[in-house]
Amino acid sequence: MSTKEFAPDRPITFAAEREMPPMAVSLGTTLANKTGSWRYLRPVYDEKKPPCNHACPAGNDIRGFIALILKGRLAEARELLCETNPFPAITGRVCHHPCELECNRREFDEPLSIRALERLAGDKGYKALRAPHKRHEERIAVVGSGPAGLSCAYFLARRGYHVTILESEREPGGMLRWGIPEYRLPKGVLDRELALLKGMGIELKVGVRVGQDVRLEELDADAIFLAVGATKGLELDLPGLEAEGVLHGLEFLKRVNFGERVELGERVAIIGGGNTAMDAARVALRLGAKPIVIYRRTRAEMPAIPEEVEAALEEGIEFLFLAAPIEVLTTDGQLKGARFTRMELGPPDETGRRRPIPIKGSEFEMELDNLILAVGERPDLSFLPEGVELKEGRVNDPVLVRALKAPIFAGGDAATEAGTVVDAIASGRRVAEAIDRHLRGLPEPAKGEEPVLVPFARINLDYFEPRPRVQGRTLAVPERVTNFREVELGLSLEEGQLEAERCFSCGVCNQCDNCITYCPDVAISRHDDEYEVDYDYCKGCGICAQECPRWVISLVEEEK
Amino acid sequence: MAAEVELKAGIPSGRKVITGNYAVSYGAALARAQVIAAYPITPQTQIVELLADFCAEGLLQAKFIKVESEHSAMAACIGASAVGARAFTATSAQGLALMHEMLHWAAGARLPVVLANVNRAMGPPWSIWTDQNDSLSQRDTGWIQYYCESNQEALDTVIQAYKVAERVSLPAMLVLDAFFLSHTSEPVEIPEQGLVDRYLPPYRPKYKLDLADPRAFGGITMPSEYFELRYKIQKAMEEALAVAEEADLEFKRLFGRGYGLVEPYRLEGAELALVTSGTVTSTARLVIDRLRAEGEKVGLLKARLFRPFPTSLVREHLLGILKIAVIDRNISFGHGGIFAQEIKSALYNHGQPPLFGFIAGLGGRDITPELIEEIIEYALSHDRPEEEIIWMGVKR
Structure with missing residues (x-):
C-alpha cells in the first residue's frame, strides 16, 4: 500500500520478525510522530528594522x-x-x-x-496626487515655503486640513529654490514637485512677507506654523567686511538663482567648509571665476556632503585648508585682498571636531577680487517680538501666546540646528502631527520601544x-x-x-524561500508572501534562522 | 532511476587478454551498473577508469559520480541503491577503511551495492602490495565477501555478486589480490551481454526511495525492533549461502564456468588438506600436482566465499582428513590468521583434526611454490603445530 493512503495515527507494532520489513522503513507516513514535541527553541518570523x-x-x-x-x-x-x-x-x-x-x-x-x-x-x-477629502474645518497658516513649510502643509492636507502657505519671495520653495544651485536641483524638478501640492488643494500665497505685508496677529488661522528657515548669513568679526566685493554665500546664491547677473572678478575666495561654501564655489566657477575655498579646519572636518567636495575638486576648484581670514584689505572701499592666518588643530571642541587655533606669525596675504563668506546661517526672526527663541513644536513664549488667537508652532531650520533638507522635511511632518493632535485634542503618542536594528554581523x-x-x-x-x-x-x-538587487534587505523578508529549502522537517510552507511554520513537526533545530540571509527569523525559547 | 538502460553499441564479447582490474570493469559494465561512484586509489584506479571510459563512450549508460572520498563514494552508492539503481564502486586498503561506517550503512539498510576491493596491505607503513587485512577487517559489517583467484573469476564474480546481493538484499564485495591479479593480464572470456541480461534481470527492490510513494528510511529504531532487524540480516546471510550456490550453478549452466563457494582440488584420499584463498591457490595447485606425482597424499581446498562462511561445505570437505594447513595472507593481531580461525571454528564440535595456521606473504611478499612446499613439509612432519601461529619466512 502506498504510504499516501496509509496514515496511521499511532505507531505500527509487530508481533513477529516475519511481519517486519527487512530494513528500518516507514510503512505509512511518519506524521504520527510529532517531532515538534522535541523543540525547545521556536523559530518565529520577526522582522527587524534595517x-x-x-x-x-x-x-x-x-x-x-x-x-x-x-x-x-x-x-x-x-x-x-x-x-x-x-x-x-x-x-x-x-x-x-x-x-x-x-x-x-x-x-x-x-x-x-x-x-x-x-x-x-x-x-x-x-x-499626480488627488486632493484629499477636507475632513476638518480648521485652517492652518504656514509661514515659509521651504522644505519644512511644504512638508508640514503636505501632511496636514493629507489629514484633511485647509492649508495656506505664505511665502515672502515671489516664488515658492525657500532654500530649495534660491539656496541650491540649478546644477544640483533644477527648477523644473522643484516646480514639478510643487505642482503636486497645488493639486492637493494647498493654497500658496507668494510675495507676502509676514511682519511686513501682514502681521502675524492678522493671520486668519486655527493654527500657525512658522517655518521661516535660516536665511541670514553669519558674519565674521573682520575689519573691512563692508568693502565692495565682499559677498555673503546665501545672498550670492540667491541672486544667481533668481537670474540676476552677478559680476565676479577672477580671483574669488570662499570662506567656509559647508554646503553653502561648496555651492558658492561651484557657482562662482560657472560664472567664470577662479574660486578658492579657504577652510580653517581640514577636509575631514568639512560639514559639506562629501560628494559635493569631491565634485568641486573634480571641477578643479582649489582648496586651502587650515587657514582663516583676519583682515579684509581694501583700497577706497574696494576689496583688494585679505590677510589670513594659518591654523592648527587643537583638542576637540563642543561639536566634537578639533578646534582650529591660529599659528602665531603665520599670517599671509592674498590678492582677491571677491570674498564670499559662507560660515553658517541663522534664522531671521526680526518679525517676532524681541527675545523669542524658537524650538521645534508649540511656541510657548507668553508675549506671543497672548498676542495670538491661534496656537503657534515652529519647525525647520528656524527652530532646529540640523540645516539639511531632509531634516526640515522631517521637522515639518512632526509638526504637522503635533498640530493635528492639538486640534483634535489627542494625547502625545507613547514613546515606542527602541527598534531592533540589524547589525552587519547578522547578515x-x-x-x-x-x-x-x-x-x-x-x-x-x-x-x-x-x-x-x-x-x-x-x-x-x-x-x-x-x-x-544589491540590497541585503536587512531584517525584512523578501520571500527568498531559503527557510523552506533548508527545513529538514519540511515544516515550513509559504502562502503568498506569508510563511507558516508547522510547529507540530518543527524540531527547533534553528537551521532556518541560520540560513536566513537577512535575520528575519528569530529563535525564541519555548516556555517550559 | 531504476529504469532499464540500453547499451548503445554494447560491450563487445569474446576472448581478450586483460588485467584483473579491467576484468572487474567488464563485469560491472555487463551487469549494467547504473551508478558508479568512486575515488581513485592504487591499485584499484584502473577499474573505475575503464568504467569512466565506457560511460564516456556511451558503451555503458551509467551515472559516473566523482566524489571527494571513499566515504562519499559509498554514500553515493547507498543513495543510488536506495532509489533502486544498481550501484558499483571499487577501492583498496585505506579507501575501504574510510568507507567503514558506510559499509555498515549499506548492509543495515539492506542495499545490494557491489564493491570490488583490490587487496592491498594497510598502512602504515605505506605499502601498495597485496595482503588481505583490508577486506578481512570489514568481516563484521554485514557484507558478502568473495575472494577471487583469476581475472576470469573476478569478472564472473561481479555478475554473480549482483545476483546474490539483490536476491538477499545485502551488499557484496569481491576481492582480488593487488598486482598478482589487478595488474596481471590473462586471457578472459567476455560473455555476451544478452546472456548476462538473462542471468541478471533488472533490480526491482520492494522498498525504495520514491517520490510517488514517500517513505522514511533508516529512522531511529527502538530496542523492541532493532534486535529483530539484526536477526533478519543473519537470516539473509544464511539464505545467501544457498542463493550463492544456486547462482553459481546457474552461471555454470549459462556460461560454462562455475567456481563453487569452496573448491576442493585433489582432496580425494588426502591426508593433508591445504586451505588457501586468492592467487595463492593457483601456486598451490602446482605444488599439489607435483607432490601428488611424488605420491604424497595432499590436496587443496580453495576458500572463495568468506561471508557468509560456508561452514557445512567446509566440514563436508575437510572432516576425515588427518591434518589441515591453512595459509593466511593476513593477521588478526593478538590471535592469528583469520581463515585459520574460521576453519577451526567450523570444525569445532565436529571432530578436531590438527590444524596448522601459517602466516605468509604479508605486504605482497611472494608466496613461492618452495614456500608452499615448506608449509606442507612442516605439516606432514609434525603431529601437532608447535606454535599457534607459524610464521613463514620471518627473518630472525
Missing part, C-alpha cells in the same frame, strides 16, 4: 521602496516614499543621505546608491557576492563648468534594478 530606515531623518521605508524598484514598480516606490517625504525627486538629488552611511553593505563592499534610487523613484514614479554573507555599486552617470567636467546643467544624470530603470 539600519538605513532607522538612519533616515524622514523615516523613509528605504528597504521597502528599493524592493519595489527591484520589481519595476516605480509609481508604488514613489508612493511609499511619499508616506514620509513629499519630495523624493528633491531629496533624491540633494539629501546628505545618512542612510548610505549606515547601509550594512558598506562593510561588505560599498553602500547602496540609495539617494540615486530615491531619485529614480521620485522622477520616474511621478504621478549571512554566504548568500551575497561582492559587486560594485551602480553609480549614476554624471556630466563630464568640461561639459558642466561653463553652465548650470544638472551634473548628476540619475539611473535608468535597468541600472536601478541592478543596484536594488
